[in-house]
Amino acid sequence: MVIIGYARVSSNDQDPQLQLDALKVAGAERIYTDHGVSGAKTERPELDRCLDHLREGDVLAVWKLDRLGRNTVHVLQLIEHLTERGIGFHSLTEGLHTDGPMGKAMLTIMAAFAQLERDTMIERTRAGLAAAAANGRKGGRPRKVGDADAEKAKELKAKGINAPDIAKMLGCSRATVYRYLSGQ
Missing domain, CATH: 3.40.50.1390 (Resolvase, N-terminal catalytic domain)
Structure with missing residues (x-):
């Protein structure tokens, strides 16, 4: 054996x-x-x-x-x-x-x-997320870029600056910049 x-x-x-x-x-x-x-x-x-x-x-x-x-x-x-x-x-x-x-x-x-x-465990997690949402909180990872930075990203893009450069300026990833430029 x-x-x-x-x-x-x-x-x-x-x-x-x-x-x-x-x-x-x-x-x-x-x-x-x-x-x-x-x-x-x-x-x-x-x-x-x-x-x-x-x-x-x-x-x-x-x-x-x-x-x-x-x-x-x-x-x-x-x-x-x-x-x-x-x-x-x-x-x-x-x-x-x-x-x-x-x-x-x-x-x-x-x-x-x-x-x-x-x-x-899954049921408790879902209930906790629903309770947080009812109190105006979202679950998940905190946003890397705030609303002010998201607006700044849009302004920089309007000035012709590309997404990789905007990402460097804001200290975030290109994907984050694209997400905020698309309005998500």
């Missing part, structure tokens, strides 16, 4: 070291890691490589079930695919594995909770 690990972090600024350490302690001989990839995505380059590498009798280990995915159906399909190929599965944090019917039942329940957590 060979233990193969899979780790994932959702953004590039996150550090997977906690997952990697736990997988090494669990005996993972090789670990595949996706950086900056959401668990909601079904296509993840390192997970795909990991799945291709696994052979009958191997065990796929993850630090936590939600590292494999947030969508219950997708997680269960992945685990079913592994089972059909004679590959085991082990989630270290929850102590879940595909050995026996109780392990499979617990995996189903935990996958449902992982999706519930994701759906709840």
